[in-house]
Amino acid sequence: MKKYIPFQIEPKWQKKWKEAGLYLTDLSEAKDKYYALVELPYTSGDLHMGHWFTFTMGDILARFKARLGFNVLFPNGFDAFGLPAENAAIKKGIHPRDWTYKNMEKMRDQFETLGTSIDWTKTMVACDPKYYKWNQWIFLKMLEKDLAYKGKLLSNWCPTDHCVLANENVDSGKCWRCGTEVIQKEVDQWLFRITSYADRLLWQDPPQVDWPKPLREGQNDWIGKSEGVNLRFKVSGMDIYFEMFDSVPQTFMAQTFTVIAPEHPMVYELVKGTEQEKPVMEFVEKIRKKKASDRFKVDQDMEGIFTGRYVEYTPTGKNIPIWVASFVVFEYGTGVVNSSAHDERDFVFAKKYGIPLHPVMFPKDSNEALKVKNLEYCYHRAPRGILQEPAEFKGRKWQEAREDIINYIEKKGYGKRAVQYHLHDWSISRQRYWGTPIPVIYCDKCGTVPVPEKDLPVELPYKVDCAPKGKPPLATAEDWVNTDCPKCSGPAKREVETMDTFVDSAWYFFRYLDSENDVEIFDKKIAKAWMPLEIYIGGPEHALGHALYSRFFTMVFKDLGLIDFDEYAKKRIHHGIILGPDGSRMSKSRGNVVNPDKEVKNYGADAIRLYLMFLGPFDIVTSWNPNGVNGAYHFLQRVWRLYEKVDEKVEVFTSADLRIMHKTIKKATEDIEAIKFNTAIAFLMEWLNHLSRKEKVSIEEYKTFLLILAPFAPHITEELWSYFTSKKASEGKQWSIHKQSWPKFDNKYLEEEEISIVVQVNGKVRDILVMHKDIIRDKEVVETKALDSKKVQKFLKGKSVKKTVYIQGKIISFVVSS
């Protein structure tokens, strides 16, 4: 037999599969459908080890389910818009589109070497107008439904580059590109009103779909729903009212001061023309600068300044001072907070600046009450705290008084029941070239006019210089910018900003189903038949961004009548990470990148796939071990050589042969189903060890082995399978091992004749007895046999058995005393 040389057989079969259309899915057959998805890759230009890891997982599930008889769809596409393309354009002078398409071609070839069963006819490319036309269509629908609007948002702003910067692109308060000092500025942006879906996006317990708990908890925390009251009071001597959100209304009588966010426009109104104007505004400027720098740590940098103004706080009849404080978040609630002794932060702040406190709930215990006098207790809400004020509530437990207090506050007219969310609307405007143009036209006469649906897509002009010029790149494409108003046909200008790339990834899995459709976003019937996804494999880093936005889009699609479900994936799993051999994240700068292409040349795709899957559970974070691939390669070679032992005359199976075969089928079937590929492979290895020890191996055993190994190592198994079926190679697709049905196991072979019973004395193993399966049912027989054991007797000598515990077929345990 010739040697196992992966690079001779792998490309051969990849070509044959492609020619035969082996993995094409017929979407009209939606019965028993199985739609598996891996998060789409970005067109970076290289398929890295992480892609191999995740796509192999998806591929194994896809192949396995297909073998079980499901109609499987396993598509892929490309996330092709975004900043790296634009950076490459600036750095290397390549057009973003050319850079992206060149990378994509290379990555498609790399995917080929991995040997996946991806159906590449169902695909999408984010930067293709055929795709982003529908981003624009969604935008128009959002506008219609008042889910898209133009608003102002406080952002990191680089005045030189004229763009908003993400936190990670601000280096010590300076722009990462040009080094200009970043300022906090209110910027006009297009926003999606995701907040109006906040309640629907909240996860219920138990959840409707099988998504990871950390993701669900994370999203709920991110949405951050909190209920309470909005208190409303007049600023003394001014025609200004303060609205303050309070999630613990029980403490409203404890308010002794109020704090306002430095960014709040009202700060200036408060101090204008007073002697406090100069110091307060200087303070505001100082905090703005601090916040713009990434070094700002609230707890360490808690500072404030008195505005000289007071709020007329009617519940207590007192005027309470208004402070500007660094720790107040402008974006949350109203940006104004009522402060009391019962909040830790407020307490610390008050202590720092000598502001008087007035606690209104005390612990029950009198000893604890002493501490209260020293105010040590005031900063937190004593769990067993008893309210003292208002007088109507004296003596009640604070937790239980909540609803009554809220009603009381409403009745007295101090404020109203209110709900606050941490979640804010999704800003989709980007001052970039390489993204979906926002389909809006500005006309001097008609104002903001949406591009009519019939004029979609608004295509990106090709000739645009991306270099920073103090305005968005698209603004420089004058031919493109200047257009006619769709309403009055007068001169008008296009929106020059583009969409966030998270828009692209929020719904792409719908488009795979109908990617060529230029009449509709997708065919409703196909979507109804094929969605939701059976499984969505992705990274935990997308749990808050992508995974929330895509849920939001799905709900909007439902409200648009496109689909009839809320959640787009029945199951989501978060994969692990393959670190470099040195145990840190693979990165070019560290020089610890393991290049899959190189490994494929040495060991072949099958060995790498097998190694990655054998490494550990799917969510493992572990480093690449060069010897490990060698081990997987070694295993495949042994499978290859085992062929020489196959003898068609061998039919006699021993019960041990049958047991291990059926046990392997059972374990592999269950473990793949449960996404425990590492243990499934371990059982195959055990079986291989068993088969290798035999003189001859039957055809049935060998073929069954290949049938189970096939999803993990699709090439070598196809090659070996072909040695048995070469004559029928012309018949449809049935020649392929990947079209054979999954082997079945029979429980009758699994039962063991001889069973090991562990004998324990006082919890320690003293002997292991092998008994026939028929006698283990009888406790007394087992007990007698166990007591017969010399090894056991040694430990029973001179002691009496107080108790005997027998777990059938497993263990017999004697409890003895001396």
Added chain:
RNA sequence: GCCCAGGUGCUGGAAUUGGUAGACAGUGCAGCCUUAAGAGCUGUUGUCCGCAAGGACGUGAGGGUUCGAGUCCCUCCCUGGGCACCA
């Protein structure tokens, strides 16, 4: 600081969910085979005592529940990952 994972041999990991800890691999060591190999095969590889039989210890540390704990409970330590200053 808070939240979520997790801590098992030299290494990656396994453990029927409370029942023989270390499956399956990798590495190292010893040996066989070969003119040779980045090939193959066999044995061995948690620690300690012992020639051996055997025994003691052992799943981050300490305590508890139990006939029996890697698994359950409490306290603490450590390592990853995430975070939103949330009134």
